[in-house]
Amino acid sequence: MLIPIRDDNPTRRFPIVTVALIIINISIYIYTLFLPGERALIEFYNQYALFPKAIVTGRPITSNSIHPVYLTLITSMFLHDSPSPLHVGFNMLFLWIFGNNVEDIFGRVKFIVFYLLVGIVGSALQIAIGPMSMVANIGASGAISGVLAAYLVLFPTAKVLTVIPIIFFVELIRIPAILVIGFWFLLQVLSIFVSTPGGGGVAYFAHIGGFTSGLAITLLWPWRRRRRRRWYSLR
Numbered sequence: 001m002l003i004p005i006r007d008d009n010p011t012r013r014f015p016i017v018t019v020a021l022i023i024i025n026i027s028i029y030i031y032t033l034f035l036p037g038e039r040a041l042i043e044f045y046n047q048y049a050l051f052p053k054a055i056v057t058g059r060p061i062t063s064n065s066i067h068p069v070y071l072t073l074i075t076s077m078f079l080h081d082s083p084s085p086l087h088v089g090f091n092m093l094f095l096w097i098f099g100n101n102v103e104d105i106f107g108r109v110k111f112i113v114f115y116l117l118v119g120i121v122g123s124a125l126q127i128a129i130g131p132m133s134m135v136a137n138i139g140a141s142g143a144i145s146g147v148l149a150a151y152l153v154l155f156p157t158a159k160v161l162t163v164i165p166i167i168f169f170v171e172l173i174r175i176p177a178i179l180v181i182g183f184w185f186l187l188q189v190l191s192i193f194v195s196t197p198g199g200g201g202v203a204y205f206a207h208i209g210g211f212t213s214g215l216a217i218t219l220l221w222p223w224r225r226r227r228r229r230r231w232y233s234l235r
Contacts, residue, residue, distance in 0.1 A: 002183050003163040004097050008174065009155055015100035017108045021115070022092050025078055025140060032082035041082060049136035050076035052127040061134055077119045079138035091140050097160070098151040098177075099144075105154055118146025118214045125209030142206040145188075146214025152181045153218040185211055 035041045046062035050072040054061050060069050080088035103111040122142020127133075151158075156178040164171045188207045 001165065001187075002175075002180055004094070004180055005161045005163060005172070007097055007101070007155075007158050007160045007177065009101050009158040011100050011104040013104065015103045017112050017115075018095060018099040018103050021099070021112075021140075022095060025080065025088060025092060028078050029080050029082060029085075029088045032079075035082075045079065045136050045138065048072060048075040048079055049138045050123055050127075051136060052130055052133040055123075055127055056131045073120050073123055074116060076123070076136075076138050077116070077140045077143055080140070081138070087139060091144055095140070095144050095147065098181075099147050101155060101158075102147050102150045106150070114150070114214070114217060115143045115147065118149075118210045118217065119143030121213035122146065122203075122206040122208075122210030126203045126206040129205045137203055137206070139203070139206075141203065142210035145207045145210035146217075148181050148184065149211045149214030150218040151177060153215065 032041055032044060035044060043064060047064045047066055051061050051065075051069075054065065054069040055073070058069065060067070066072065066075065080091065099111075099115075102114075106114060119140065119142045122145060123137065126137060126142075156176065158177045159174040160177050160180045161172060161174050162180055164173055185208075188204050188211070191202065191204045192208070
């Protein structure tokens, strides 16, 4: 597994949206740590998590789910596994490393629209694979996968300081983003063959849906090349 630490890709302005997203996600995660017991945590997830069957039928499957249930397409993006910090930790690490540069190119308003849109598309693909699933879907991975795709298109040769485990040792190596993100996406595709569609665990189809939609949007938006020329002329 390749674990990125940081990239050598400065931004022109402070990434307000990226930082705000990280703060919101971490704040909600911390809130779940202080809920009084497992039952309270389950009730919290039941209220804001995404249940594929609820989206397909338009009817909540839990008594305390928010209304309309389609709002969970967004609220679920801000929930993470608790109490383990790995889910939120890795998601926020990837968002910080790659999101700030994408925000810098897209602009703040377009970036938040893009983030929510690719997250919804990622969830939609996961729902399509298991439409009657009653397993709660949580996490920002679909949206962050879209951010990775945008970064891949915009900065394929940017160097990323990466941890590479080698048996009992680790190496810190700067490698191009296309290799880091490309290897990550390959893992998602391969993981599909060992996962259970519509079951619990990692929602790999949400990752793939977010990534492919992020790739398409970044490639097709007409302002992309204009903004990229402006970006490089200012450096």
